[in-house]
Amino acid sequence: MFRQLECFIQICIEGSFTKAAEVLMISQPSLSQQIRFLEEEVGSPLFERVGRGVKITADGEILYEKALSVMRLIEESKKETYELRYSLANKLSIGISPMDFFSLIPRILKFHEQHPDITLKFASVENTSQQLLNGSIDIGITDHYNPNKEIHLMHLYKEEQALVVYADHPWADRTFISFRELEDLETSLFVGDKSLIKHLHSFSTKIAKSLQSKFESTSTAILLSMVLQKMGVAILPASLIESFSGQQLKMIRLIDPTPVREIKLIFKKHHYNNPSVQKCINFFLDN
Numbered sequence: 001m002f003r004q005l006e007c008f009i010q011i012c013i014e015g016s017f018t019k020a021a022e023v024l025m026i027s028q029p030s031l032s033q034q035i036r037f038l039e040e041e042v043g044s045p046l047f048e049r050v051g052r053g054v055k056i057t058a059d060g061e062i063l064y065e066k067a068l069s070v071m072r073l074i075e076e077s078k079k080e081t082y083e084l085r086y087s088l089a090n091k092l093s094i095g096i097s098p099m100d101f102f103s104l105i106p107r108i109l110k111f112h113e114q115h116p117d118i119t120l121k122f123a124s125v126e127n128t129s130q131q132l133l134n135g136s137i138d139i140g141i142t143d144h145y146n147p148n149k150e151i152h153l154m155h156l157y158k159e160e161q162a163l164v165v166y167a168d169h170p171w172a173d174r175t176f177i178s179f180r181e182l183e184d185l186e187t188s189l190f191v192g193d194k195s196l197i198k199h200l201h202s203f204s205t206k207i208a209k210s211l212q213s214k215f216e217s218t219s220t221a222i223l224l225s226m227v228l229q230k231m232g233v234a235i236l237p238a239s240l241i242e243s244f245s246g247q248q249l250k251m252i253r254l255i256d257p258t259p260v261r262e263i264k265l266i267f268k269k270h271h272y273n274n275p276s277v278q279k280c281i282n283f284f285l286d287n
Contacts, residue, residue: 002074004038005067007031008046012064016053090117092276095125095137099192099220100263102240103159104141111283118276132268138277143193143261154265156284161196161259162238163252164245166230171252178256182207188232192218196235196259224249235259 010020011031021028039046046060056064096104101122112120125131128140129148145153165171169187182189182200189207191197200207215231217223223234228248241251265284271277 001038001041002070004034004041005070007034008038008060008063009067009071011035011047011054012056012060015055090276091119091121092139092274092280093121093123093137094280095123095128095131095140095142097125097142097192097218099218099237099240100141100143100159102220102243103157103237103263107284107287110287111280114283115276115279118279128266132266138267138271138274139280140266141263142266143263145264145266150269151266152269154267154281154284156263156265159261159263160238160253161193161235161261162241162254163233164224164227164236164241165233165250165252166227167248167250169230169233169250171233172250174252176253176255179254179259180256182254185233188215190215190217190223190226190232190234192220192223192234192236193261196261237261 007020007024007026010024011017014020014023017028017031017035021031024031035046042059042063044059045057046063047054048057049055101108108120112118123131123137125137125140125142127146128137128142128144129146129151131137132140132151133148141156145151163171163177163182171177185207189200191200215226217226220236220240223236224244226232227234235254238251238253241249245251265281267277267281
C-alpha cells in the first residue's frame with residue numbers, strides 16, 4: 001500500500017504516468033499496475049486521461065491529501081526511529097561499584113579513546129541482574145550476580161584483596177599475615193565487598209566479631225578515610241591500596257588463603273537494540 005501511495009503521489013505531482021515512472025525509476029506498465037491495485041482498493045478511478053497527461057479525479061483529490069499525510073507520518077516515524085537508535089547507539093550505562101571502577105580506569109579511558117562518540121554513564125550496583133533485566137543499566141561489572149537464562153557473563157580479571165592499616169597500627173610493620181591471624185585483630189575490620197564479608201563470617205566466628213562495627217560503608221573512599229582516621233582497618237583491592245599507600249597507610253598482603261575476587265562483565269543475551277553494548281563486549285574481549 002505504501003508503494004502504491006508513493007506512485008500515486010508522484011503521478012499527481014508530474015501529471016503524467018511517463019514522467020512519474022522516470023522519477024520512480026520503474027517501468028510504466030509496473031506503475032500502471034500499482035495504480036490499478038490502488039483504485040481497486042479505493043473503489044473508484046483516481047485519474048482521467050487528458051491529452052498526453054492525466055488529471056486527478058475528485059476521489060483522487062481526497063486520496064491525495066490523505067496520502068500526503070500518511071507519507072509525512074511515515075517520514076516522521078523513520079526520523080524518530082533513527083534518532084532513537086542513534087541515541088541508544090551513543091549511550092552506554094554501566095553498573096559498577098566504586099571499588100571496581102578504580103581498577104578499570106585505564107581500560108575505560110582506552111575504550112573512550114576508541115569510541116569518543118559513546119557517552120558513558122556509571123551507575124551504582126545493588127542487584128546487577130535485576131538492573132540489567134529492567135533496563136536501568138546496559139552492562140554490569142561485578143563479582144556477584146543472580147543466575148538468569150537471559151544473562152550472559154564474561155570473565156574480566158581477578159583482583160587480590162589485601163589489608164590496609166593506618167601508619168601506627170600494631171601491624172604496620174608487617175608485610176604478610178595469614179588469613180587466620182585476622183582473629184587477633186583488636187580493631188574494627190571494614191570490608192566493602194559483600195561476598196567477602198560472607199566468606200569471613202563462614203571462615204571464623206572471631207573474625208566475624210571484628211566486623212561488628214558501628215561504622216559501615218561500601219564506598220572505597222569512605223573506607224580509606226575511616227582507616228586514615230584510625231577507626232579501624234579494611235580489606236580492599238591490593239591495586240587500590242598500592243595507589244594510596246605511603247606514610248599514612250600501609251598494605252599487608254593476606255596469605256593462607258589469599259582472598260581473590262573474580263570480576264565479570266554481565267549483559268543481557270538480547271542486547272542488539274543497543275550497538276554500544278556489543279562494542280563494549282568486543283573491546284573487553286580484545287583488551
